[in-house]
Amino acid sequence: MNWLHNVEIVLFDLDGTLYQDGTFYKRYLELLFDKGEHAARLEEFLVEMASLLEGSHPSSIGDWYHPGSDTWTRGGDLTVHRDWQGQQVEAVPDTAEMASIYAGDAWSLVSIFAAKYGVEEGQRQLAFQQVRKEMLQGASSFERHLDLYEAIGGLTGVRKRILLTNSPENTGREFISALACTDLFDEIVYGAGKPSGLERYMSELIEQEGLRPDQILSIGDHAWNDLYPVRKLGGQTVWLSPYPSSEMVQWDVQLSTLDELADLLVMLQQAQEQKLEQQAEVNT
Structure with missing residues (x-):
């Protein structure tokens, strides 16, 4: 995954991405x-x-x-x-x-x-x-994944960590607060209107931040909402799903557990640190 060092923006989904619940x-x-x-x-x-x-x-x-x-x-x-x-x-x-x-x-x-x-x-x-x-209220297998949240918080090498959810603000804000992960993100977008809303949002990011599409990474479990719009514009994609699927598209990374996602984010941070070290060496 040589492209990891290019990533400047990471887009996260909420359901199935910041937690998994099979019940x-x-x-x-x-x-x-x-x-x-x-x-x-x-x-x-x-x-x-x-x-x-x-x-x-x-x-x-x-x-x-x-x-x-x-x-x-x-x-x-x-x-x-x-x-x-x-x-x-x-x-x-x-x-x-x-x-x-x-x-x-x-x-x-x-x-x-x-x-x-x-x-x-x-x-x-x-x-x-x-x-x-x-x-x-704890009536399901829903729980926080501390290693994942630590890995997200440790992503100091990227420019922005952004959470986009289709959940309306009245329910989404309470849920994200209960996850105790609000402070992990530079921006949270409720009612994102994915998939079309994600395509618009990414296009605006590219223009506002002066980015290439491949400098944006989207992580999600719902391929149509979270990944197809980003792939269409040339961004990087991580599909996180524990279920068998008929999906034929080969995403840049395919994962099934939050542990695997946490490991990937650690790798992303390491790639960013290595890039900074190489840049420092060139400048000395």
Whole structure:
């Protein structure tokens, strides 16, 4: 990874990047479906969700779900649609009101279940906020990762460490405060509107900071939101995901655990220190 010494800006995602939690989706689905016409199917949904994450389902992380036709596609091939059992079907085109959903992480998979079974957006948002609240109360496997936060704090060789999250400020600020990592970042952007918001933000950074695209590194677990916009503009990418995926793009670095991410950030700082030493030698 000879490019590490070029990095001047590091962009971080929040969910799945500053913490990992493999159980929250169970409570999320429960809040969405424990009442109403689909309540009797909650256990079925939990099993299907687990199979999507484990890679034993016909669809997986990295696929696209199309609510308008209740079908899945894989990669950039929008001509081959499959149903939930993996059988190829003739698809009905999606409508603007029912936009396709990229299965980027567990959060987006829950959104797919909500879209499939007609959960209103207001109800989903209330469930999301309740899950966030319960995570802070210790009702899941959510926990701080001290080695990672130490590694982020130790990134003194880069120009800026920036956190961008699609979470609205009212829930995101409380959550980040509970992680006790607010002071680790030079800037925190709430409601970032990724992926399009990330592309705009990076373009502005390049102009304002006088940077080349390859001097910006983005780290995230949701490839469509966190990495595709940066790769499109020529930046560096780190994909952090513990789940099997159909994603075919080869990111600059692919990791599965927060321990691995902490190690990478230590390597990044070491590369920055070596660059400074070499520059000092040239100037003496």
